[in-house]
Amino acid sequence: MNEGVAAMEQGAIWTNALTTESTLTASRALLGIVARSISNALNDVTMPQFRVLVVLSGSGPLRMGALAEKMGAVQSTFSRTIDRMVKGGWVERASSPDSRREVLIFATSQGRALVDEVTERRRAELSRILSALSPEEQAQLASAFDVLARVAGETPAEELLILGL
Amino acid sequence: MNEGVAAMEQGAIWTNALTTESTLTASRALLGIVARSISNALNDVTMPQFRVLVVLSGSGPLRMGALAEKMGAVQSTFSRTIDRMVKGGWVERASSPDSRREVLIFATSQGRALVDEVTERRRAELSRILSALSPEEQAQLASAFDVLARVAGETPAEELLILGL
DNA sequence: TACAATAAATGCACTAACGCATAGGAATTT
């Protein structure tokens, strides 16, 4: 193999390793922000329950079965979870206009507010942190993240659910 | 207020908002990586149990009480969690050399291996993703992330524990 | 109309985690 090429490849490997470490460090910082944004909500609902609200916020009302499947839970298990959430005022059951044997789950305004608060808290803290940077630095950061998001690809919702997001 | 200054501040606000959105998007991608790295481990241990192993990996053996406090759990609750983890072969109890009333918790090699696998999986996937970028892009990414990590500050371990990390 | 298929809820059994109160052994103080 050509020595010059080998040296270049070696350089690329180092760069990758360094970038990986920087990214891991940054991801810890971002995870901290995410965690803090959620922690308050966890006084009111459990993580699985919060997931339900996030899913409903994203998709609108869903049938019991469809929702259970999205949550990766057996339908019977899920029925009970919904019982608890109804009791807490986070969601409501309503019979479907399509079929009387179907039950649609709606997030209540209280439920939507909970998710909105978390989202807003996250956005606010991020904005606060970024404001410590110059506009130039921010622009650099934005383009770096855009690049990352592009190569990282879409994150299927199911995967975020592993962490309860 | 001077119009030129006002225009500049407006520009800064836009930049911040755009950067915030880019960061939020990227953080979802990073969360996906983190979630995938953990999902396998969750077949073996629960999230709280995984936390214990992460903490022990970071700090070495700890007393029951200290560990319980780090986990934000009541000590009695925690004693039972350790019972289960001992049963599963993830940790071991050992009497402290300092005092016979103290009990130290060690991660077993099996326990350390579990954490290592997760860490390695995360690093590998990140590295794989980054390798799609040119060294120049990677270098840009690294410096942008270093900047972010600097302004975001340290993330206390307790906060990551909210998400089970 | 009788029968099969679908959707949700219930009965039952289980595990993990949580907290409070308390017991037991070990170390420290008086």
Add this chain to the structure above:
DNA sequence: AAATTCCTATGCGTTAGTGCATTTATTGTA
């Protein structure tokens, strides 16, 4: 030596979540 403090473990009760099997209501089909 006795009393107190410290550290862990246990008894007891509770909640959330999980899964399997079954029931009930509704819809679709033979």
